Amino acid sequence: MHRSESGALTRHLLEATTNAQQTQSLAPLCAFVHSWAVFVAIERHPERAARLRELERIVDAGEQDPAEAIVEIRSIREAAEREAGL
Template identity: 85%
Template sequence: MTEQPVGPYGPLIAMPELTPDALRAAVAKIAPSRIPALIQHLFEATTNAQATSSLAPLRAFVHSWAVFVAIERHPERAARLRELERIVDEGQQDPTEAIAEIRAIRETAETEAGL
């Protein structure tokens, strides 16, 4: 994991290395209920990588879960993302601002993850 301040005002955990094992360990700490989805995604990515002789499915797996960890390790950011997604899903408000903020959260997470 990369060195970053961890504590009551920082992220719950440091950003892990971008490997399946490190991402799985991070998800186990911050969102253990998501482990089955991670394992299923990894299985599918591995199967697709073998079938296509391409690393692209594994790269997509790492990207997806690295962004997830980068977001979820900050509880306030994760809660805000869920609220924004709820606003978009309900369709009762103009989603333009919510979509822009979702995009900004994901871009920040990608940067933190080193993607």
């Protein structure tokens, strides 16, 4: 895990923990685990991770119709969820 990813993980965990305490619910922690399990499943495959970043750039740039990119992003995330057992 890169340093920036480690920092993001720590920030997300702290935010989830704070939200869980404030709401007295485990839902924020469950969302944290889900999010990071998907992230890890995607990053385990460098080609897939690179493709996801490229698709996200296409959507963010707004220079072309993002419909196909969005469909492929969903497909990548759904595959990662299955791999993570979610």
